[in-house]
Amino acid sequence: MSQHSLSGKPFGRLLLTGAGGNLGRQLRGALADWADTVRISDITELGETAPHEEARRVDLADREAVMEMVEGVDAIVHLGGISIDAPFDDLLEANIRGTYNLYEAARKHGVKRIVFASSNHVTGFHPVTSVLDTDAPHRPDSLYGVTKCFGESLSRYYFDRFGIETVCLRIGSSFEEPKNARMLVTFLSYGDFIELVRCSLFTNRAGHAVVYGVSDNPACWWDNAKARFLGYRPRDSSQAYADRFAASAPNAGFAGPAQQFQGGPFVLGEPMPGAER
Amino acid sequence: MSQHSLSGKPFGRLLLTGAGGNLGRQLRGALADWADTVRISDITELGETAPHEEARRVDLADREAVMEMVEGVDAIVHLGGISIDAPFDDLLEANIRGTYNLYEAARKHGVKRIVFASSNHVTGFHPVTSVLDTDAPHRPDSLYGVTKCFGESLSRYYFDRFGIETVCLRIGSSFEEPKNARMLVTFLSYGDFIELVRCSLFTNRAGHAVVYGVSDNPACWWDNAKARFLGYRPRDSSQAYADRFAASAPNAGFAGPAQQFQGGPFVLGEPMPGAER
Amino acid sequence: MSQHSLSGKPFGRLLLTGAGGNLGRQLRGALADWADTVRISDITELGETAPHEEARRVDLADREAVMEMVEGVDAIVHLGGISIDAPFDDLLEANIRGTYNLYEAARKHGVKRIVFASSNHVTGFHPVTSVLDTDAPHRPDSLYGVTKCFGESLSRYYFDRFGIETVCLRIGSSFEEPKNARMLVTFLSYGDFIELVRCSLFTNRAGHAVVYGVSDNPACWWDNAKARFLGYRPRDSSQAYADRFAASAPNAGFAGPAQQFQGGPFVLGEPMPGAER
């Protein structure tokens, strides 16, 4: 573990991967309050940085670059990798090799806490008429979901074997607003997302935890009761957007798989052939 | 399935059975907002109807009349039948033969969603010191409760075999106000009852669901966690009435069965002999 | 309860309904060892009787005849009613009204133990890749199965309310030999069937018990662990017949519902219209 904060902030240096993505951009502001230095990384150029930020352009599949990126940090928020369905060879490099590289680097550099962006798509083939707790068995709805299952299994191993704690965030749909009827159930407001990361970083002991990233929406597929020790209490809800998507009667008998399973349209994706990265 | 709404309401035509009863009267107003036409039926005369209503006087035990009643509707709220303990032969006609007739008619006419008024009396022989979830085993407290178990089993079959979705509402005590100490626990306000029917009709997929119909009362015997996908969130509570019924110390050692089991006085009903209807 | 045995046999008089059916005929011999008098009944003529037997021709839907049939017996083995899928009106009379009549008669005459022939078809819509314990939820695969669910619910009520104990036997396929591949899993030998009835009659306390009637077959869908207090230990197996039905490779992708659900061909039965009895 590296040096601690000189300024009284809780962390000396935090690493945020995937900092250029949708959720990464949301977090950058919050991280400033929690650490003297925020190291941000992405596979693409990150543009301007704030004075407390260090930018690193890193391909997660590059073991040496990852090793260097992790050096000197106190904890990691790992949003990096591919976050939609994609050709398997791409997912393999970014989400499998990349996640392995990150945990190996954490082990070598003594990092003890990682917040890992898993996904609700690790359980997307459960029906929409089920309510899952955090022990529900994996039922990935896509190759993307399969690679997130890998990340959860790998992080479990690094906890049992090396004591590196991980909170796996099974993120629902985190956008400015819900975009369709499914997101009335899966919506995670930006505010609640940030609060969830905060709880995951600051809880005294995390062990290897799984928690669904979802706001306090009226309808709900996921039950975080077993993760209550993290202290996460959502403050937002999709309620305000309910009227936008409730116009028509259900077509119970004729609904396709995208209506039957929690993963929604993900369950329809044709697996893509191996492709050049 | 019949024609859809011409006016932009979610349903073209909804059927409400038992429309002349206590709860049926509460629903009639709400249904007007959800469908162009509301067909209302009861075994007794229904009196005046609103312009959007069609009244049918139907004995549920009459197969042909039921078949006709169901024709052309998009979904059914089935409150009809006998809702208190009664001689078995009466229950048999109204709640067993009648419910079978309704589901057969739904199958023949392609209706795909039924909201079925089950009852907390399907589990009334569980002790008051238990909290039941929606998978709790049937323990009916009366012949009435047994016939509601039949309705739950029958609707499960029609879902597994024919894809007809049902939400079984295990209704607590739905009145203007709680009338006794037991109802402080079982109270379902009219507003929450209507909201529960709304969720049951409008949820995109219902499968075969069981949910307790109860407001957010301080003490609680029933846990709807596994039915959270329906989106039902009670807004009312019996709290305001708590003082009316809390005057005396418990007589723990001397309480009779009506105090020991959730079904309350139902567990004391002598079974009635077969009687003419 | 009536008089006890004069001759030292455990029971004075046992009643066997459905005595003319396949399983009834198997039991008649065994019952002779357990009771001074065996009252046998069926809706059809029973033919010659042994000296210790009393024959009664009774339609279970006839309340008075049932009341008379039950008078003076110590315990009942209730195999009567319809044991295949049939028009609902027939099932209603035999399995619903008939079972109610039997329990009412037991209550009036003080009979305290009933062995009830339920059926594996109360759970026949569970997939063949599940192993069910005795608490598995009802998923009837036919209207016949629905009426057996009714019998289980009714007997639960008579136990909770009046202390009449019932053992519900969810009988698999009880024949001389398995007749098809499904029966390699569901086979209950005649010997094991008789042993199961013996345990159900003689266990000191039965409460309201559910047990699957199945031999010790190699493949198994049902787990009787929670009914081990009954002392039932199957001695036979379908193993000896395995070669007859194992000739072809599985057609996993193309199997129809009869291969996917435990109920087998029952799940395919078209519901029959109401018919004259």
Added chain:
Amino acid sequence: MSQHSLSGKPFGRLLLTGAGGNLGRQLRGALADWADTVRISDITELGETAPHEEARRVDLADREAVMEMVEGVDAIVHLGGISIDAPFDDLLEANIRGTYNLYEAARKHGVKRIVFASSNHVTGFHPVTSVLDTDAPHRPDSLYGVTKCFGESLSRYYFDRFGIETVCLRIGSSFEEPKNARMLVTFLSYGDFIELVRCSLFTNRAGHAVVYGVSDNPACWWDNAKARFLGYRPRDSSQAYADRFAASAPNAGFAGPAQQFQGGPFVLGEPMPGAER
């Protein structure tokens, strides 16, 4: 059971043991509203009493004194005994012999309801990353915790055998304010403590119940869902104090047992040798 209230209060006479302790002092005011007479006892001198109070100085290990103390009361709130880790011989007298004496006296004098101050230390060796429900197995974190397990077992016996109802309160940390980071999770405000005792005394049937005594804090190790029938709804939260104790980053890899287990520093107490009382 003794005479009932003459003044219209729910109880005629309540007994409060441990009345001189921290929590006992909190309760004295509330009990005045619930009973005509409040008998208060402690091993030490209790000082001045209010007009409705009767003070008794009693060593719980003194069987005859306890017998006398219990005579004529309608219900008991048993906070007495040692509430911190201590030499085993002391715990044996106060918490084992003393609790036995109390229950024997309740049995002889016909008292039917006891609210027993158990402790979260009966489950203190569960990890801080678990959320326990009220059925979680005992894992005491200290000899003190072991003696509270004894009290829970003993009271279960007195319920099953003699029908004496007990609510076991597994009290968290009940002080004016949380005093350290652990108490942000375990905090029970005085107001919520009083409300919990009120629910435990007034619920119509309590059976043998277990409930965690904790406010509605952000992070939570304990789930009272199965005790919802008691009607306890905490109104306070440790949220307001969160900032006082959240200053530093977690030291995940290096945390000692006091950070790993719910019991906190209790798990570190060296067992003390037997000592003279």
Added chain:
Amino acid sequence: MSQHSLSGKPFGRLLLTGAGGNLGRQLRGALADWADTVRISDITELGETAPHEEARRVDLADREAVMEMVEGVDAIVHLGGISIDAPFDDLLEANIRGTYNLYEAARKHGVKRIVFASSNHVTGFHPVTSVLDTDAPHRPDSLYGVTKCFGESLSRYYFDRFGIETVCLRIGSSFEEPKNARMLVTFLSYGDFIELVRCSLFTNRAGHAVVYGVSDNPACWWDNAKARFLGYRPRDSSQAYADRFAASAPNAGFAGPAQQFQGGPFVLGEPMPGAER
């Protein structure tokens, strides 16, 4: 831990408490095969000893005597204490103070494995129609049972806190033969008892384990599935004795508590007043 065997036997010195009792006498022979020296103790005179045995007359309530008794042993089979219902003060000395003394001595002398004779009476108030696994909640049927609950809780603490492993044997009825109908269910043959102790002593890791001590009897209330890691497989059965106790029909409706609960006649014992030892 003391010196290891010089002769090639697995243990150097084993301690057997309660060596003068029924089960103690059965074990003495077997222990000779497993240890160079067997230290045997009891509160009464033990008579002649074999060359490999060391006899100690010890009152378990005498802390110093217990401390001395435990010195130099590798593992302990603790059958000592009172094994029937008795006045509480006697049980307190022998089973509560005595068990505490034993564990404190084990801790001080570095003994790491104890086989503790618990009892089926820790769960004796479960109904005879339940099948319990090793996680079933305590429901003691007697003060004796309550003290065995204490032993299980105490040993859990010594495992979590000090790493001392215990196997809690919830012994059924271990005699030469079953003596009544209840023992057809609870029978533990002497051979199976010895085998169970052998497994408990020799399994590489025991943690804190609970296992029911019962043979492979036809009817069964207890399920050891979660203790299968111990390797215990009963070889005997009460089957051979079944005919002795099966003569009469069940009296379902009239059975008293001794027939309703697993503890049998224990549930009827009046609690005894405190008595001089």
Added chain:
Amino acid sequence: MSQHSLSGKPFGRLLLTGAGGNLGRQLRGALADWADTVRISDITELGETAPHEEARRVDLADREAVMEMVEGVDAIVHLGGISIDAPFDDLLEANIRGTYNLYEAARKHGVKRIVFASSNHVTGFHPVTSVLDTDAPHRPDSLYGVTKCFGESLSRYYFDRFGIETVCLRIGSSFEEPKNARMLVTFLSYGDFIELVRCSLFTNRAGHAVVYGVSDNPACWWDNAKARFLGYRPRDSSQAYADRFAASAPNAGFAGPAQQFQGGPFVLGEPMPGAER
């Protein structure tokens, strides 16, 4: 799916990957009885083949070679890949990319049943004092175990999405004889291994099943109750070898991780750096 057997054997052509390994060699004989043609493959040269065999030398990481290997087969027994801990880059190619290639090929060629050699090392970080059922959460004990978790997740996806059935065999230790004390628990005889593959290939419906590959050994960490529908009944046991490894007393307090966790020495493997294949 390809052509069926011409000769009356159940399968026309079966594919066995990893045919050159220890278990592959055991299966070759058995497969001859089940299929006209057995295609065998391995990354190394397979030597002489029988007339009914077709040999293919294939690197599983080579997508095109795998696609060709799978063409024309009815079902697959997939033992290929790396079956010990190894550098991650090697595991990635053989067990992650290789397994993906196999399932993609199965999808394209319409193969509907795969028997997948998973491993007990997917749950190896559960303690040896636990008994796991087939729903136990993944706790891999090595990077090797993590890649087998990937295979289980991937095959779940191919079942939910494409209906390709897989039986995941969590193989224990399958050798001629147990080689150490741990293998007394994990031993799977060659005969039982072949029987398990037979059940997995021939069960009419497999869905996505998980089953532990273990013989009927005295001590047991794994419970296959939920997989009983497969019909697997082990016939062998490690009992005969028990004496070889039971010589010494347990060293409970001092046992290292290899004694504490089911994975044994696997839990000690240092993760290996990425390496060239």
